[in-house]
Amino acid sequence: NAGVTQTPKFQVLKTGQSMTLQCAQDMNHEYMSWYRQDPGMGLRLIHYSVGAGITDQGEVPNGYNVSRSTTEDFPLRLLSAAPSQTSVYFCASSYRGAGELFFGEGSRLTVL
Amino acid sequence: KNQVEQSPQSLIILEGKNCTLQCNYTVSPFSNLRWYKQDTGRGPVSLTIMTFSENTKSNGRYTATLDADTKQSSLHITASQLSDSASYICVVSEVSNAGKSTFGDGTTLTVKP
Numbered sequence: 743n744a745g746v747t748q749t750p751k752f753q754v755l756k757t758g759q760s761m762t763l764q765c766a767q768d769m770n771h772e773y774m775s776w777y778r779q780d781p782g783m784g785l786r787l788i789h790y791s792v793g794a795g796i797t798d799q800g801e802v803p804n805g806y807n808v809s810r811s812t813t814e815d816f817p818l819r820l821l822s823a824a825p826s827q828t829s830v831y832f833c834a835s836s837y838r839g840a841g842e843l844f845f846g847e848g849s850r851l852t853v854l
Numbered sequence: 855k856n857q858v859e860q861s862p863q864s865l866i867i868l869e870g871k872n873c874t875l876q877c878n879y880t881v882s883p884f885s886n887l888r889w890y891k892q893d894t895g896r897g898p899v900s901l902t903i904m905t906f907s908e909n910t911k912s913n914g915r916y917t918a919t920l921d922a923d924t925k926q927s928s929l930h931i932t933a934s935q936l937s938d939s940a941s942y943i944c945v946v947s948e949v950s951n952a953g954k955s956t957f958g959d960g961t962t963l964t965v966k967p
Binding site for chain 1: 885886890896949955958
């Protein structure tokens with residue numbers, strides 16, 4: 743099993759550009775979530791999903807959109823990138839919301 | 855507001871020594887508490903998961919304790935190795951609210967030879 747796969751691993755954007763961070767899991771987990779991690783800070787929840795077709799906002803949702811059309815995929819969309827969105831983004835999945843989280847390796851985004 | 859506070863923020867120890875990391879939380883209603891290890895440039899990996907009824911759980915040289923009454927947990931690392939250098943993150947989940955998790959900011963451990 744691949745676990746949780748994130749692409750791309752690195753991305754540089756210009757202010758105002760849009761892009762999608764991809765996240766896929768092959769463990770048939772119902773719960774998936776996106777976090778951002780800024781230098782020296784903890785993980786902050788952006789959006790999460792408890793199953794296909796169901797998404798909800800986390801702690802820092804502004805500037806990000808998500809959708810969950812399948813159990814396996816949970817893409818994160820940046821609508822109009824801003825320098826404040828420069829961060830490392832982690833996707834995670836678990837069997838259920840309070841279960842053990844399995845994280846991807848991260849996507850490092852720089853917005854110029 | 856649910857909070858998870860970890861201490862110390864950073865710690866430097868010599869190889870072979872023991873150390874203890876602390877986690878205090880206010881999350882309610884409590885479901886479980888997990889400790890994760892995050893190596894530099896990698897995603898976090900689970901070390902232990904503890905529920906309300908569990909006081910102690912070990913995973914090799916890692917031993918986690920939980921006091922649900924005082925809402926405190928600790929992670930004890932025995933006979934540290936250079937590979938233990940990482941950030942250790944305490945995560946507490948709620949019973950309700952889709953099992954929403956609250957993350958601590960982590961303790962950065964550096965093990966020196």
